[in-house]
Amino acid sequence: MLHGRIMPQRWRKALVGLDIGSSAVKAVELRRGRRACSLAALAVAPLPAGAVHDGAIADRDAVAQTVRTLLDGGGFNTRAVALALAGNAVMVRRIELPAMSPTELEASIYWEARQHVPFPADEVALDYKVLRAPGSPDAARSTAVLLVAARKDRVAEYTGVVEQAGCTPVVIDVDVFALMNAYELNHGRDAAAVLALLDVGACAASVTVVAGGQPVGTRALPLGARSYRDALRDELGLGTVESDRILQAHLGDAPVPDEARTVLRSVNDRIVAEIGGTLDHFRGSELVGEIGSLVLCGGASRAAGLADALAARQQLPVGLLDPFRRVQGTGGRYANERPLAAVAVGLALRQAGER
Ligand SMILES: Nc1ncnc2c1ncn2[C@@H]1O[C@H](COP(=O)(O)OP(=O)(O)OP(=O)(O)O)[C@@H](O)[C@H]1O
Ligand SMILES: [Mg+2]
Numbered sequence: 001m002l003h004g005r006i007m008p009q010r011w012r013k014a015l016v017g018l019d020i021g022s023s024a025v026k027a028v029e030l031r032r033g034r035r036a037c038s039l040a041a042l043a044v045a046p047l048p049a050g051a052v053h054d055g056a057i058a059d060r061d062a063v064a065q066t067v068r069t070l071l072d073g074g075g076f077n078t079r080a081v082a083l084a085l086a087g088n089a090v091m092v093r094r095i096e097l098p099a100m101s102p103t104e105l106e107a108s109i110y111w112e113a114r115q116h117v118p119f120p121a122d123e124v125a126l127d128y129k130v131l132r133a134p135g136s137p138d139a140a141r142s143t144a145v146l147l148v149a150a151r152k153d154r155v156a157e158y159t160g161v162v163e164q165a166g167c168t169p170v171v172i173d174v175d176v177f178a179l180m181n182a183y184e185l186n187h188g189r190d191a192a193a194v195l196a197l198l199d200v201g202a203c204a205a206s207v208t209v210v211a212g213g214q215p216v217g218t219r220a221l222p223l224g225a226r227s228y229r230d231a232l233r234d235e236l237g238l239g240t241v242e243s244d245r246i247l248q249a250h251l252g253d254a255p256v257p258d259e260a261r262t263v264l265r266s267v268n269d270r271i272v273a274e275i276g277g278t279l280d281h282f283r284g285s286e287l288v289g290e291i292g293s294l295v296l297c298g299g300a301s302r303a304a305g306l307a308d309a310l311a312a313r314q315q316l317p318v319g320l321l322d323p324f325r326r327v328q329g330t331g332g333r334y335a336n337e338r339p340l341a342a343v344a345v346g347l348a349l350r351q352a353g354e355r
Contacts, residue, residue: 014040014078015170016071017178017347018162022052023202023225023299025066026337028344029076030327032351037185038328043074044337055087055204057157060164067165081162082171082347084178087204087220089154091117092174094131094217096142105130105143117149124149131214146215148174171350175199176208176218178346179321183295185349186325189213194289196279197321199342200224200271200298200306207278209288217282223271225300231267236260250304268309276313297321297342 019026024047029040045066051059071079093116100108113126131144150172159169179197194211202225208218225247232243236259246264249256256264282288294316296307301320311318322338323345324330334341 013080013351015080015082015348015351016041016076016078016167017344017350018067018081018083018167019175019178019341019343019347020052020057020063020067020083020158020161021047021201021340021343022055022204023047024340025063025070026340026344027067027070027074027076027081028341028348029078030345030348030351033328036326036328037349039324039330040077041075042334042337042341043070043076044340045070053203055085055089056154057161060157060161063161064164067162067167071165071167079167080170081167082173082350083158083162083169084173084175084343084347085150085154085158086175086206089151089158090174091119091147091149092176092215092218093147094215095145095147097145099141099143102130105145109145109147112145113147113149116147119149119151123152125152125155150174171347173347173350175343176206176215178343178349179206179208179297180210180213180215180346181349182323182342182346183210183321184213185345186322186327187295193293194291195293195295196282196291197295198275198297198301198310200296200300200303202226202299205271205275205298205300207275207282209279209282209291211289216288217285219278219281221274221278223274224298225303227271228264228267228300228303231263232260235263247303250302256304264304265309268303268306271306272309272313275310279314291316294318295321297323297339299340302339 017028025045027043030037031040047066048062051062057063095116097112109128114121117124127148129146131146155172162169179199191212197208199206205221205223209216228247229243232238245254246256246260307318321342323342
């Protein structure tokens with residue numbers, strides 16, 4: 001499994017998976033047993049609006065303070081953290097190169113990358129993984145490589161903010177790799193399966209197609225809980241408190257007015273159409289077999305009617321990624337955290353350096 005080792009240390013001691021999202025920070029520490037892992041600590045803290053914007057840290061002091069308070073209060077055993085880059089801070093692309101040996105590849109990858117990375121070469125940290133190794137049946141024809149390019153300024157921004165919070169960044173990962181690891185831990189790997197992981201968060205959604213446990217492609221879309229809030233404000237003049245009450249209505253018994261239902265339905269349709277377009281884009285590439293199922297996570301993936309609308313439009317089974325399904329000691333608990341914790345769990349798994 002690819003590590004996205006922008007910082008290439010192996011870290012064998014305890015670490016905290018820290019997912020700094022645009023609405024909240026999520027932190028998870030796992031304890032590894034011989035057969036399974038258990039939850040050592042879990043905490044979620046909201047961020048002030050605008051503190052993280054479009055994957056960039058806009059208010060460093062606020063984010064650092066939130067991280068510090070979160071880790072101080074949550075029973076965590078370490079301040080070593082694994083972080084994730086997301087959205088436009090990082091580019092993940094599968095490329096096909098002529099068949100070559102690992103040494104030749106090492107020598108040429110940085111030149112090859114320049115054609116694919118949309119940033120100046122000295123502004124990115126590069127990493128790669130060979131997806132189809134020489135020696136496999138079609139390796140004589142070409143070498144498939146997964147290329148990861150992270151913007152150095154974003155890496156510095158994220159490491160700087162956690163250092164300010166009193167933590168030591170020991171791993172920098174890519175959010176969608178963390179998601180894949182969380183999925184595999186809890187739902188296993190099926191070598192024949194092609195699935196799409198969909199993380200619908202506060203401001204962004206990621207769509208990642210995974211075939212046989214390997215990423216085929218990933219794309220970030222500017223969609224999420226904000227899409228629902230913006231629509232409720234623009235169409236019905238609702239403020240944040242009122243729109244949050246409507247979004248969370250399924251958790252309680254608060255009635256949702258018909259006109260709000262109509263707005264939610266139209267946002268669902270828009271999100272479903274955008275995700276569908278992205279899936280079609282991946283389907284158009286020769287690398288993707290038939291997508292067999294969709295797996296949802298992220299806070300806004302629980303929006304009323306969204307999963308059903310996706311299933312109906314795609315004519316595919318839609319499941320939920322439960323990041324604690326195979327994490328001992330979590331049974332029946334953490335209903336509110338489960339949809340939000342997948343990236344943090346995937347990051348926490350980096351502890352043993354083997355995933
Ligand atoms: N039922 C719901 N419908 C729509 N949105 C919801 C619902 N429940 C929670 N949310 C929203 O989910 C968001 C939190 O999800 P999550 O933690 O996955 O986002 P994030 O990681 O902070 O954001 P991003 O990934 O976009 O940076 C909040 O904006 C919250 O309002
Ligand atoms: Mg997120």
